[in-house]
Amino acid sequence: MMQFSDWDILRNLLLAARWTLLLSLIAFTGGGLVGLCLTLARSLRNPLISGFIKAYVELFQGTPLLMQLFLAFFGLSLIGIDVDPWTAAGLSLTLFSSAFLHEIWRGCIDALPKGQWEACRTLGLSYLQTMRYVILPQALRIAIAPTVGFSVQIVKGTALASIIGFVELTKAGTMLNNATFQPFKVFAMVAVLYFIICYPLSLFAKHLENKTHVTR
Amino acid sequence: MSLVSIDQIHKYYGENHVLKGVDLKVAPGEVVSIIGRSGSGKSTLLRCINGLEAYQQGAIVVDSQAVEDDEYKLRLLSRSVGMVFQNFNLFPHMTAGENVMLAPKLVLGQDSKTSRAHAQELLEKVGLGDKFDAYPNNLSGGQQQRVAIARSLAMSPKVLLCDEITSALDPELVGEVLKVLEQLKAEGMTLILVTHEMNFARDVGDTVVFMHQGKVWETGPSDEVFASPQTSELQSFISAVL
Numbered sequence: 001m002m003q004f005s006d007w008d009i010l011r012n013l014l015l016a017a018r019w020t021l022l023l024s025l026i027a028f029t030g031g032g033l034v035g036l037c038l039t040l041a042r043s044l045r046n047p048l049i050s051g052f053i054k055a056y057v058e059l060f061q062g063t064p065l066l067m068q069l070f071l072a073f074f075g076l077s078l079i080g081i082d083v084d085p086w087t088a089a090g091l092s093l094t095l096f097s098s099a100f101l102h103e104i105w106r107g108c109i110d111a112l113p114k115g116q117w118e119a120c121r122t123l124g125l126s127y128l129q130t131m132r133y134v135i136l137p138q139a140l141r142i143a144i145a146p147t148v149g150f151s152v153q154i155v156k157g158t159a160l161a162s163i164i165g166f167v168e169l170t171k172a173g174t175m176l177n178n179a180t181f182q183p184f185k186v187f188a189m190v191a192v193l194y195f196i197i198c199y200p201l202s203l204f205a206k207h208l209e210n211k212t213h214v215t216r
Numbered sequence: 217m218s219l220v221s222i223d224q225i226h227k228y229y230g231e232n233h234v235l236k237g238v239d240l241k242v243a244p245g246e247v248v249s250i251i252g253r254s255g256s257g258k259s260t261l262l263r264c265i266n267g268l269e270a271y272q273q274g275a276i277v278v279d280s281q282a283v284e285d286d287e288y289k290l291r292l293l294s295r296s297v298g299m300v301f302q303n304f305n306l307f308p309h310m311t312a313g314e315n316v317m318l319a320p321k322l323v324l325g326q327d328s329k330t331s332r333a334h335a336q337e338l339l340e341k342v343g344l345g346d347k348f349d350a351y352p353n354n355l356s357g358g359q360q361q362r363v364a365i366a367r368s369l370a371m372s373p374k375v376l377l378c379d380e381i382t383s384a385l386d387p388e389l390v391g392e393v394l395k396v397l398e399q400l401k402a403e404g405m406t407l408i409l410v411t412h413e414m415n416f417a418r419d420v421g422d423t424v425v426f427m428h429q430g431k432v433w434e435t436g437p438s439d440e441v442f443a444s445p446q447t448s449e450l451q452s453f454i455s456a457v458l
């Protein structure tokens with residue numbers, strides 16, 4: 001049986017952590033883009049579009065991410081579409097993130113007092129001008145901290161992709177544990193690596209929260 | 217020729233019949249004070265005049281423009297009608313000067329230099345010439361309200377609607393805002409004010425409109441209305457607030 005030094009374990013975990021990072025990045029970027037489209041579409045106030053988006057959000061917030069992963073991975077292959085773990089994980093994490101990011105952003109827009117809209121209307125600003133100069137600048141300020149905060153959830157969410165055979169940090173930890181039978185050491189390292197990724201994000205979110213001295 | 221002409225308007229919020237056939241004519245340069253109990257429809261009437269609320273029956277004409285539920289027409293109307301709110305509604309992420317300059321730049325297409333000079337002038341007029349670069353949350357309530365007035369004036373409205381603009385202020389700050397209104401009246405601005413400041417309504421206002429249960433219950437020249445209220449409702453209202 002092959003012997004693993006501590007360094008070997010760490011090295012393998014670090015290599016796998018790249019995929020955790022990459023998958024997180026894909027989910028965050030993809031989810032952000034889709035979430036942005038949803039937010040803009042929602043603000044058109046078309047009842048049909050808004051209804052559809054509501055259902056979309058309910059669907060992804062109301063079911064476990066794990067089920068979404070299973071459906072993307074096994075479900076799609078059942079109907080004849082073959083997906084590799086990469087696609088399945090990237091797709092479901094993107095959709096999952098988009099629903100949550102949309103909710104965060106819409107909440108930030110809704111949190112602004114109605115009076116801001118009314119002041120703009122009485123000054124003769126158009127809807128787009130109101131959005132661009134008054135609503136979005138304020139919404140962005142309050143959105144940054146929860147958005148960065150949610151990115152921590154995404155990083156931790158990628159651990160679930162291990163179940164469909166995607167070799168990221170958690171999956172690598174499981175495999176290394178099977179080879180070394182040193183669960184405490186291996187999973188402690190895994191945990192520390194997650195912490196090293198997530199902690200700066202949390203700090204950053206806090207920093208942003210303080211820096212953007214939210215006026216009012 | 218009236219600047220504002222309101223003819224038999226009815227407004228419903230669902231089942232709630234809030235305005236029940238309101239008539240009101242306002243001449244250019246006139247200062248009209250709308251008084252009445254909470255819930256009598258004062259704010260709703262004001263908000264119908266600039267199209268913030270749609271009404272179901274009747275007609276409102278302001279500066280020869282019909283107030284209709286039409287996005288484009290309402291935007292045109294907003295150049296004639298300014299509004300100041302009870303809680304200021306300043307844009308908190310902009311300085312006082314930027315608050316005042318925003319609409320002239322975006323809506324009237326003024327260049328930065330013109331709008332800046334005009335904003336400075338207006339802030340001086342409301343006594344805040346040194347606060348151009350101050351953010352709203354570094355200003356007192358009275359100062360914020362004066363910035364809001366300057367912001368409305370920047371669009372050169374023909375009539376300014378004020379909805380209880382001193383009600384959110386500490387008592388010692390009310391005077392500085394009322395002083396600005398007096399100054400505007402002296403310059404010939406048309407003002408329609410919903411107010412609890414009875415002394416101001418009596419001494420500065422030309423006309424008083426007493427609203428009760430969604431109707432104009434009693435109206436007339438300020439001094440007369442306060443000196444000899446005709447209806448028992450107005451009598452009891454006046455004795456309760458004075």
Ligand SMILES: Nc1ncnc2c1ncn2[C@@H]1O[C@H](COP(=O)(O)OP(=O)(O)O)[C@@H](O)[C@H]1O
Nearest residue numbers: 229232234252253254255256257258259260261
């Ligand atoms: N946005 C709204 N939706 C439903 N009802 C409203 C709304 N605004 C006001 N009302 C109702 O309309 C009536 C008149 O309100 P309002 O015009 O605010 O009175 P006032 O300004 O004289 O206190 C009240 O019964 C109030 O409950």
Ligand SMILES: [Mg+2]
Nearest residue numbers: 258259260380
């Ligand atoms: Mg009111």
